[in-house]
Every structure is written in C-alpha cells, then in structure tokens.
Amino acid sequence: MSTMLTYLAAIVVGCPILTLVILGLSGLLHRPLPEAWVDRLTKFHVTVGLLATLGILGIMILTDHPMEVMDLGNFVEIGQKHFHFHLEFIFDRLSVPMVLMTFVLVGVIGSFANIYLQGDAGYYRFFVCFSMFLVGLLFAFLAGTIETLFLGWELVGLSSALLIAYFHERKAPVENGLRVWGIYRVADAAFLMAALMMHHMTDQGEFLRMLSQQPWPQGQTHMDAWTSLTVGILLLVAASGKSGLIPFSGWLPRAMEGLTPSSAVFYGALSIHLGAYLLLRLGPVFSESVLLRVLMFGLGASTAIFAAMTSRVQTDVKSALAYSSVCQVGIIVMEIALGLWYLALVHIIGHAFLRSLQLLRAPTLLRDYRTLENAIGGRLANGQPMWVSGLEKNRQVQWYRFALERGYMDSMIDHLMLKPFCRLFKTFERIEDYWLKALDGRSSRPPQDS
Amino acid sequence: MAQGIGWTQQSTAPRQLTGIFVNTFPWYELVIWIPLLGFLWIRASRTQRAREVCLIFSAVTMILSILLYLGNVQPGSSWLGSWFGWNLIHIDQFSAPLIPLTALIYFLTLLATVGHKTQLFPFAGALLGESLTLATLWTDTHWWMILLVSLSVIPMWLELKARGESTRVYGIHQAIFIVCLVLGEFLSVRLNAPAMNMSVVLLTIAVLVRSGAFPFHLWRIDMFQKASFGSSILTVSPMLGAYICMRMVLPSEPDWALHAISFLSLATSVYAAGMALVQSDGRRFFCYLFLSHSSLVLVGLELATPIGLTAALCMWLSVGLALTSYGITLRCIEARVGRIDLNRYYGLYNHMPTMAAFFLLTGLASVGFPCTIGFIAGELLIESAMNYSPWIGWIVVLATALNGIAVLRVYFRIFTGTKHATTIPMRSQIEERIAIVGLSILILAGGLYPQPEVESSYKAAMHLLEEYHREIPQTHGSGLHSDGQEQAH
C-alpha cells in the first residue's frame, strides 16, 4: 500500500513538473508546440494528477492513514550535515482536499482558456505561465518543509505577475503586474524572515518536526513567547500580503487586468487562499498565543467589514467580485483565529468554486441581468442596507467615498512607503552625481551611444 | 563534474608517458600567453578583422581552460619566473573553477558583440585584459598579483582616454587602490604591531575600493557611463576585489577587519539594491545590481565560516554566470535600441521573444529565483548570515527582495508596455543564440542539480580555511537548513 501511495504521490507532483519542462523548453528553443498539442498535454496531465490524488484520498481513507509524507531527500547536502535543503511533501487532511480542488479548478479553467484564447498570439505564453502556476500551487499546498513552501510561493508569484501582464502591449496591465509582484515579494520576504526566526530558535526545518510529528491539525510548537509573537506577526504580514487582507487589499482588483480565466482561477479562487492556507498549516504557532489570535481575528474582521462595504459600491463587475473574495477570505481568517479549522477548510473550498463560477460568468453579466429582469418583469431591487440609511447624509457620502476609493489603502502605501523610498534614493543619486561632477572637473557630457 | 585537483591515475606505460607529458607541459601558462599573443597580433598587424581574430584566441583560451579543469590537470611549476627560481603558479580548489569561468565570460561577451558595437568595442584591449586577469587568478604570490592588478587598470584608463572622456574619477579611485595595496603589502612584512594594524587598514581599504563598496563605488558608475558596456562588464565581472580579499586579506587579518568589510559590504548591498530600483538609465541599473550581488559575495567571504565561504563561492559562480549573462543580454538590446531609458516603455517582446525569455531567466537567476543557479547560493548565504546574527539574515532577504522587484521592473520596461514599430529586424542573431542556449543550460542545470557545485565549493572552503590556519568557529548549527545538534568538524 505504501509503495502505491508513494507512486501516486510521485505522479501528482511529477506530472505538472514534466509538463512545465516540456512547454518551457520547447518555447525557449524556439519550437513552440501547436495549440492542439498544448491543449491535449494540459488536459492529460491535469486528469492524471486528479486521478492520482483521488487514488491517494481513497487509500488514505481505506487504510485510515492520516498522513503520508513523500520525502524527496536532500536536494543539496553538504557533508557533516552542516547544511541540507530538503524537499518534502505531505499528503494529509489539509493538503489532499486542497490539491483536489486545485486540479479540478485548473482543469476546468484550462479547457475554458483553450477555447477562449483560440487564435490569440499569447496562447503559448499563457499556458507556460499556467503550468508554472500549477506547479507552484502544488508545491505550496503539499509543502512539508519551509523551503518547499517558499519555492511554491515564488513560482506562484512569478506566474501571477506574468499572467496579470498578459496584455503586455498596454501600460496598465504591466504596471499592475509589477505592483502585484512587489507585494508578493514583500510577503515572501516576510515569510522567509519568519521561517528563519523559527529555525534559529527551534532548529527545525520541517513542519512536522516543528509541530511535534503530529498530523494536522494537532501539533504543538516549542517556542518562547517573544519568538512566538514575532514569528506570528511576520506570518500575519506574509499571509495578508498573499491573501489581500488589509492593508494589501489593493492588489486584488488590479489583478483583474489579466484574462478572465486567469483572474477567475488565480485571484478569485486559488492563490488568494495561499495566505489563509499558510495560517492553517502553521496553526499551532498561533494557537498558543492569545494575543496573536486576537490580532488575527481583528485583521480578518476588519478586512471582512471593509471589503463588504467596498464591493457594494464598485463600478465594475470584476472589482466588485474581487472585493467579495476579499470579504470571504477575511471571514475565513476569522474562523481560523477562532480555531474552527475544518470549517475554514470547507469554507475555502466552497468559496473557490463559487468565485470561479462568478468570475467566469462575469462577461455575460448584462445578458444575465436582462434574463433576470425579463423573468421578474421589472427592475432588480437596489435598496440601501439598513445601517446606511440610518446615517445622516454627510456621513453617507463620506462612507461612500471611503468605499469607492477602496479605503485609500493604495494611496497610503504609495504615500507612506513608495514615495519616501523613491525620494530617498533619488536624493542619493543626486548626491552621487554631484560628487561625480566635482571629481570630474568638467561638466558632464551627453553619453555617447555605444 | 570534477572535484578539486589531483594526480591523474595511470596504469600502463603509454598512459604514463602521456601522463608525464600532460603534467609537465606548462598548459596553464598557455592560458595566459594565448590571449597576450592575440593582443600583440592584433596590434601589430592592425588587421581589419580584429573581431574574428579576437574570438578565435579567446575561444581557444576558453576551451583549453575548460579542458584543464575537467581533466583535473595538476599545474607544474611555472615557466614564468622560473629563471629566478620562483614558482608563481598556484591553483587550488578555490581558484580552479574561476579560471574557466573567467575565460567563458570573456568569450561570451566578445561573441555577443553585435551591431554597431563591433565598430566601437576595443577587442585588443579585451584580450590584454583577459590575459592579465587570468594571470592574476592563477597565482598566489602577493607582489606578482599586485603588479598584475595594477597593470590591468591601464587598458580601461586608455579606453576612457581614447573616447575623450575624463579619467579623473576612475584614475583617482584606482590610484587609491594601488597605493593602499602596495603600502599595505609592504607594511605587512614588518612585524611591529602599529605597522601590522596600518597594513590591515590599508589592505581593507584597497579591497573595498576595488569591490566598489560604499562609498567607493563612484568609479564603477563613472566607468559604466563612459566606457563601452562590454569593457565595463569585463572589468567588474571577474571580481578581482573579492579575489584579492581571499588571497591577501583572509589569511592574515584579524576578525575585526573582516567584520568591518562584511558590514560595509552588507550596507553596500542594500544601498545598491535600493538604488537599482529607482534608476532611469539601463547601464547604471546594471552597475548597481551587480554591485549589490558582488557585495553579498564579500559578506559571505568575511564571515569566514565553512558555510559562509561555501555560500560566497557558490554566489561567485552564480554572479559570474547569471549576472554576466544578464549584462550581455542588456548589451545586445542596447545594440539595437541605443542607451536604454528606464523611464519609458519599449515594447520589444514581439520583436525578440527568445531574448525576452532569456532576459527574464538570467535576471531571475541573478536574484536567486528557485530552480536557477543563484537560489542555493542565496539560501546558503542567508543560512550562514543567520548563524552570525538574525538581523544580517533579514537584511540579506530584504536586499534580495528589492533586487527581484528591480529586475522585473526592467523586464517590463524593455519588453512590454507599448507596441514598438520598426522595419529593422531585431531577432537574435546566430551568435547570440548560441550564447543564449549555452548559458541557459548552465543556469538551469546549476539550479536543478546544484549538488556537485555546492560540494566542490564546500571542499574549497574547508581547504582554504585549513590552509590559512583560520580557526573554524564552533557553530551550534542552528540555521534554516542544518540539523539540531551538529558541530563543526
């Protein structure tokens, strides 16, 4: 049985990697596969992966095996065990449902995209990024060590940025793609700092050993209070960057610059849950500190309320759906803070499917409205919620503006972080230019074109 | 891949004879003489086909050095200087991979000179520089190294003069470098304490100036703006500052000096990362990016722990391959559109998709993206930094994150954002394609199968620490990747 499990696990992880390698290499060598082949390859590997995961699920249920660890061994090892970089995948109650959901959604979106992108110049580029995304997501969900999780996050980040900038002949998608990449890098950096801290204190690299070898969701960590707090806060920062919680919610509507299928699967359904998944996986780190749980709950609650308000007043359908997603993720984070882990897991899966459907149907919104109104025989009700009508007019306008401007969060980040940063380094550049000119003794000439 | 240098195994007589021949012929000398010969040839014959001649000579050098490395050939005593009884040649596990790497860098940079750059690039000077650099890397004798390094400053100075540019910034910094180096070496053989301290300080300053640590980095910016892009890349890429640090500083300096270098390099790394993010000129951007990463190499070196040195050596290889490829690609793009202005969008993707993919690959490899050659090096470095202090680890993480954002920003500016209308075909030419495919394979192979590289770096690191009789600090092995209770050997 266990060899069977190992083979299936190898298939689950290996198939998408193989596909990525094939697509990437043939693109790099200037021999891109024709569209029909790309389509068949994608459908094949997703189906195989899905079946393999179902097989693992079946075996795990039948043999009452709560957890399967696939240890790929040391990727790199230096003698005397001074250093080793360990790749490990865990199939357990948390990761198997997520992987199933991933394969189903990715398969559906893949077949959707195959028709949607027919004849488009960027077809190949889309599917290369798409398979990179799948590989990254699988690594992130199945990660048993911090390195594996980090690897997954990095791949997801890169493919997300490239997919958002899919329509790269316009400026707006490219600028938004860069912004999302920036936020992802910051989140990754925060995560890495937390991980480093954890290991510095506890000498452990594997999640399992950190959580005392117990299958999810049990587990205890052995860190002192101060370490726990720092690590927890850094993890919260990383999770809010990845999942679009306050104050990073601004990246989600920007991510809608990409294609409908990629917006649907990535930002509505899958990658937005990566932050919440991190909090679930490292749940025991938080469960011991009441302060952290209060912080998490506060973060989730404020995100949910803010997003609920904002999604109501957005003028375009994709932003409205984006903020609805953020709201749901906020609620999920609240559930995690309360320790309702299984509920959060079910919530994630249900939300993912619902949001994918809504985002895929978004372009037919006008037609759906017409159908609905024909059926009703009149306009849809458009009233205000009670708490809004209770306020006085000025306050209503203020809240409206606050919600329309998405909480001013993007401008705050710009104002408090980006602009001062740029100003500081531009000042340094001016100082350097001054010194260069002074040392040169001559006025600077226009650079030669060579 | 071969690990270190050792005697070749012989079992039969003909093999023995060949073995003796192989081991006594001064192959390594050839590695220096061939480029020098090329330089003299081009100068003497004033040929019109300087580029082809140059390519042939550097190709031969590269192939020879790679074969010597893979074949584990032991260097005999050097012919050069043998009439005085000196053995100038000294190649150990540390410098053995650097020689083929440098030869490769030179060859590929020369190969990828296209477009109008073929008229403006000083090919002869490049060969002279290659000869001097390889000679520096091949020796351990201090005064010989100092002489070579001082001589290698001259070609760039002459090039700047030939372009009519002011050489003051470059000249001042290199003068400080040489003077400090010479004085420091001179004082280090004195045995009284104040002289020793002075020597330490001077050598430290020399290393910092050459490596472009803050605030001595101005000469690099100046050079990148004024000289040709290719020569600038070739000047900074072999990282002679770090090499001098390894050979002259590491053996004898006290810990406080090493930590000073380390700290300043770390500050430079973050400073350069931030500067790279706000640049509006393509060349300056590359200069800062390179500075940020080469400073990380110095950080690793100065930590002087096994993992630190391993990290530094891995990072050296990664910088040499990935960053140089990145620079070469940037140069190829410059050959087509002129100086790159990062305040506007160029939209070149449709015209050169392969170049775009390669640009992205090398850029990400430079910043340590997973599955590329720079990833393990980055992880090792963070690991070793963490052993020293968590704050250093965090700062390295921050610098890498900023570099990652900068690299993608530049990618988006050059290849996307608008439609570029042109009638000139911009597709990559065959030479560029060879360079691209070859380098991609190396970068990805190094990333997906890093074990050999890491092992050889580790062996080299241990060897260096033993050779220089440094005390290997007792680490309690509590970092990201080590097991709990292991001690250093």
Add this chain to the structure above:
Amino acid sequence: MMANDHRVRKILESRGVCIPETTCFVGGYHNTCTDSIEYFDVDRLPPTRHMDFLRAQEVFDQAREHNALERSRRFTSASLDLSPAEALRHVEARAEDLAQARPEYNHATNAICFVGRRIRIRGLFMDRRSFLTSYDPTSDTEDCPILTRILQAVIPVCAGISLEYYFSTVDNMIYGCGSKLPHNITSLLGVMEGAASDLRTGLSQQMVEIHEPMRILFVIENTPEAILAILKRNEVLDRLVSNGWVQLASLAKDSNKLHIYKKGGFVPYEPTAAPPPVHEDSYACYHHKRGHLPFARLGAQRAS
C-alpha cells in the same frame, strides 16, 4: 397579430391595401446566433392553417440547417465536414459556450446592399456579403415614393453598419474596442479594459477579424435620374453619397446595364473582370473552403 384582425383588414381595404382572406400572419424571431426561430402566438392560428404552418416550419428548419452550415465554414473550431444537422448543433453550442469569444460573426464581410426585385439576382452566390431589400420598381410611380421611403431607411442603416465595420477593422485599437478578452463590464452600461481604462466603443477584434474593410455598394434597381432626384430631395442621403461614404450603382429595370455614381452623376459601368464561375449549387461553392470566396453563378437557376 394586428394584421390578422379583421377590423384592421377592413380599414386597410378602404385605403387600397387588399389582404386576401386566405392570408394569415405569424410573428417569429430568428436568432442569428443559434439559428433558431421562435414563433409567437401560434395558438391563435386558425386550425385550418395548421398543416400549412407545419409545412412552412419544415422548410424553415431545413433553411436553418443550411444557413448554419454555410456560416460554420468560417469558424475555425468547426470542421469542414459537417452535415447540416451537425452544423446546427455546432452553432447552438457556440451560442451557449461561456468560453466562446466568437459566438457569431454578425455582419462581418458585408459589402453590398441590393435594393430591387429578388428575381434579378436569383442564382447569384454572394457568400453572405449582401444586404437584400425587396423593391418592385414597376409598381412604383414617377416620383418613386416607395423607393424614397426605402432608401431613407436602408442607406443610413447599412452605411452605419458598413462604416462601423470599416473603421473597427482599419484601426481596432482606436475606433474599435480592442480584444474582447480583457473587457470588464462597468456601471452596467459599457465595457472597459482591465481594472481601469476609458470606456471602449466600437467593434471588438474578434468580430472584425474576417472582415475586408471597404465601403458598401448600393445597387438600386431604378433609373439614374430617379435616384439622383431622390438624393436631391433628401439631404442626409445626399451627404452620405456625395461625400463618398458609400458607393452607389443603378441597375436598369429591363436590362443588365449598370451605372456607377461618380462625382454627382452616373456614368455607365463596363465590366472588366471575367464572368463569375458557374457551380451547381451554393454548397458546391463553399464546401470545404475557409476563406473569402468570389461570387459565382449557380447553374440550376439563372439570373435574369
């Protein structure tokens, strides 16, 4: 429904329009995307006419299938070997598929509008490029009031469609709305691209990708003098025609002579191209071909 009411018929008779008792009107809606026809108020049809209606429905169903087949040849995802029934299934699936960015090609490739008796162009295969308006010049009076009313409707509408396609093809980024793929519905009244952009108007790239940009040619079956008189009396039509937004030709009532409108007057047109090829039927013309097709004559029926 109104035309079936006997009170309405009596009033019409008093005005000179006689609708015979045997005529019965049924309203219908032809969805050009799914090629489906929906009939309204069939329950109000007299039972005596049911057989006629069913027979008509059979004919319409056959026409639907053939129409779908003829349209499907331009869809790259439809194989060239479909049978009519399969083609109908294909276009129905296309209309329902969420992922389909090209559910139908609408008026793409439009090039001509023919205003005249249908018998004149019987047997001419025009590859779906022509708008067709029935008009009988023989029952029109000297002043051509019927033609005037027809042209007042047809010319602005068809010119609008043709120019819309023309400009969206010529510069899709500026005059059209770019590719459909990044569109985002805004304020429930329009589309913009991505997360924030200008409102996009015009046709999308997916709609115009098979269109040949050209000005529409009106071929009107009447004398040049009558047409010129109508233009003189209608400023809107005159602006469109004399400023070159549309092309105009006149086909003689009793012969095949054509006159082309040039600079305020009509000049005779001498055909320079070879006569169109002859095929057995339209299926033979378009079978197994994806691209644009030249006009052809169908051997079974000859145009007069």
